[in-house]
Amino acid sequence: MPNALVVAEYEVARSEAVAELDGALREEGFVVRHAEPADLPLRLAPEARPDLLLVSASLGLQRLALVSQRFLADGGAPTIVAFCDGDLAALEECVRGGFDYVLRPFLPSLLRSRVNSCWERWQLSTTVEEMAELASLREYERELSIAREIQAGFLPESMPTLHGWEIGARFRPARQVGGDFYDIFTIVNGRRLAFVVADVCDKGVGAALFMALIRTLLRHTAEHTGLGQMVSDDLAVAVNNGSSNDVVLPLLSLGAGPLIQAVVGTNQYMARNHLKQGYFATMFFGVLDPQSGDLLYINGGHNPPVVLRSDGGQSLLPPTGPAVGILSDSSYTLGHVHLAPGDALFTYTDGVVEARNPDHGLYGMPRLRALLNGPPPHTETLLDSVDGSVRLFAGTAEQSDDITTLALRRTPSPAHTAL
Template identity: 75%
Template sequence: MPTALVVAEPGKPASSAVLELDGALRQEGFEVQRVVPDDLVLRHPHPDLLLISAALGLQRMALVSQRFLVDGRMPTIVAFPDDDLAALEECVRGGFDFVTRPFLPSLLRSRANTCWERSQLSTTVEEMAALASLREYERELRIARDIQAGFLPESMPLLDGWELAASFRPARQVAGDFYDVFTLVNGRKLALVVADVCDKGVGAALFMALIRTLLRHTAEHTGLVQDLGDDTAVALNGTAGDTALPLLSLGAGPLIQAVVGTNRYMARNHLKQAYFATMFFGVLDPWSGDLVYINGGHNPPIVVHADGRQTLLPPTGPAVGILADSSYTLGHVRLGPGDALFAYTDGVVEARNAAHSLYGTARLQEVLAATGPHAQDLLAAVDTAVRGFVGTAEQSDDITTLAVTRNLA
């Protein structure tokens, strides 16, 4: 039996309109209950037909209707005049269906069916519009993902005596992580970048594209170290005396200008958007194995030496894009035969399992220590270990890894 709930003003006997409506509904086979607004859900949680007195006013009628919203669905809602046609007019202008006296049983049933059909049609149209909007959003995300994929290197440079590999696994369709590998100084140096823009999703992906473009364009169009200005605010760490000259003669110039220039541009032009990036940017001399780098607030890359030792390359300056006058220090490490460099974003060490435990740096170092000296093997071992640790838990952050290994002589 269909159910109908008649909601009227509290504190007074039922009006003639309410009594007439009650009788007509019962003649049409409805189970009818009359309630006041404060006793709605307790008396009848989800009726088929909800008739509300217009005397309650448009605002109260809307509030009463919302109390019956369950899983995005509502019963058929109809306003009726309780001897106040002006109040009914206000409710009709507010978008509610209505019935008027005389409340004849057959006419009331027909009117209720019409209101129900209109409600269903409106719901269907809204669902179709929402589905179309969702499909358009998904299409835009696919386009954004394809564009973002175009910012990543299609292939790794081939260097005699070296192996390079990278992996990119976003938490969503688009990401704030990125990596880049490209040659500098007429192919004599190799730039290695791993970066993580704060946050995830479309906004982070837009800034990822901007920062990656600024870094690469500046590095590729910067000359030797003598092109640097007096206000570069970069010191050299780990080398002294004459040994500093070969390091600064070629690779350091593009590195310094790219990081400092990008930092200044971001801090001066996009501070309101509050996006910044942590990054590791290294320039490798494939002939000597010397690597000069700037670590801007990023997770320390790990150098796995041929003898089993591990060296972490900690930050040499703050994240890029926070303060325009940030200072950076150049770091230096030499990769010998059998050594490996592993750089990554925080999605690796901050991966969480179902118990909300962090994967952590210690586990990562154990995996690297137990893996052979091949770049692709390192990536595969870390990926397998992280996936096994996370298990059924959802990937919470973008994961990007980069490995560079020097073959044994």
């Protein structure tokens, strides 16, 4: 049998109008209960939720709204009607507030017709609201899909083909769009290979917008740094080779200019123009000489890439400067590493090492280094191995951050392979 709850103050609840309303409801087959506003519990048990809620108009619009919200917020969805107990001005206020109403005389047939009309109107209103929400959701999803397509357009369509090198990358955002990105392209008339792996703080649409901006600034500056802004091939460049002292190398300098200009220029632009938005990026930007295997790089506050040696050894490339976009006067040191035949470089974002399993355990750097132990395999095998390991570790846990990996491997020489 349907349940009706009549809510009114003590005096109204004992009035002739409420008695008449009670009788008409019972005659129409309702199980009727009564309650004063102050006696309503903060939370209602499922069996206490009525099918029809009738509230005295004399409570006023504000109190009527509070009573109705208590039922709606608790998961119930009764038909809510204000009934007139003689105060027509109070009823008019409730009607202006959007509530349905019933008037005396409370005859069973008239009451049934009125309640049915109220219920149908409520159903129609609910359906319209649901349709509007669905349309809004579909529009949001469509816009997100467009944003993802646009973001995908900022990623390389294919990896450059270099004789003697294997190159590969993976990108798996935590949401439809993300703040991670990678890029790889040639500079200095094809004589150097530039590549970037970066992580814009936060994730989602905001991070994706800044990802597009930072990626564009880096690539445009690196590709268009003129010869006058480059360091001469004959000029020694002070770089850090991973030891405590700087060393002087009379090589590599052809790629130093684009590298320095791209990172420093992007940092200055972001810090001066977008500091209030609070977005910054960690990044590893490398410039490789494919002929020699020498690599110049700047690590701007990013997770240390792992250098994998052909004999199974490992080393890390720690930061050489802060994250990009925080301080306009930040300084960056050039790092240097040599990749011999059979060596590889694995770069990644923190979504790899900070992946968590259902028990909130952390994947961590030790697990990654253990996985990478031994002579580096083919690039695709290496990337698949890391991706599979992270997925297996995370299991059913939700991916909490974007995951990006990039690896390059110098093909072993025939003599090395024979060994």
